[in-house]
Amino acid sequence: MPNQRLPQSIGHTLEPRRILGLDPGLRLTGWGLIECRGHRLTHIAHGTIKVKVGQDLDLRLKDLFEGLSQVIQNLLPHEAAVEETFLNKNPATTLKLGLARGIVMLAPAAQGIRVGEYSANHVKKTVVGAGHADKEQVKTMINYLLPACGELSYDEADALAVAICHAHTLETQQHRRIAS
Template sequence: MVILGLDPSLSCTGWGVIRAEGSRIAHIANGQIPTPAKAPMAQRLAALQAALGAVIAEYRPDRAAAEEVFVNKNPQSTLKLAQARGAVLAACGTAGLDVREHAARLVKKAVVGTGGADKTQVQAMLKVLLPGVKVAGTDAADALAVAIADAHLAPR
């Protein structure tokens, strides 16, 4: 089972692809999709959707997983996150992928063992779970964590 983990964001969406066979997981690829901050919103969303579509076409995942939406204190940030998630979900939908959503605390618990883990703890555990992996950045690390959590939490 090939799983695409996603950490949607308008500024930089992280993605990570793993193979899950039973309780074993293996890294396939990871990366980040930045969008230019000064570009018009429609262009940023189109670029995000197209770039993720290319990732999906290249790695051909069986399903995708993303963190559930959370509400920021800043309504403007929440709206931008929702728009980026829309572009990400549209790319997955266009490819016919089922997208499973997991709460951030559940992702952290599945990867680290505690839902209150911070980003450095998650990244340290990724090095244990995926030895030798070169992670493209923090957004890609979060996406790999989502994929790993999905492999452990979701039925096959």
């Protein structure tokens, strides 16, 4: 069962949007929910979906889908965003991570929620200012931007970073549409 933490902020007010950031993994999948109102970001919740490692792959993927579907039903996000899979030295590992990523994209899509995709470098550059920031730098910046998050795992920090990146990217796209 996913663990959860609740609310914090940063900025202005408009129509609120809830964005679920997702950091896919076959053992641990981090998730983080923020609410956006203009420039204001509010931490709503975060957690980790833990899948039993000893199970067959099909059962692990099923557990991941069910766990994430439950998070989505409980938190009711408007949008979701996921980090793209990086290429691993081991092709079998990359393939398995790709399967987990597919499940992580399917769970929100199956509930009618659009899913944005971002490279790890884009997420880090947006949130930290450096595309090759390490996990500790990402976690530190998330705690700075959303101080009420409290204790975060790296997976949860990465998921919140993906949500913030999505919010920032959407806001930038809206400003470009207005300007043109």
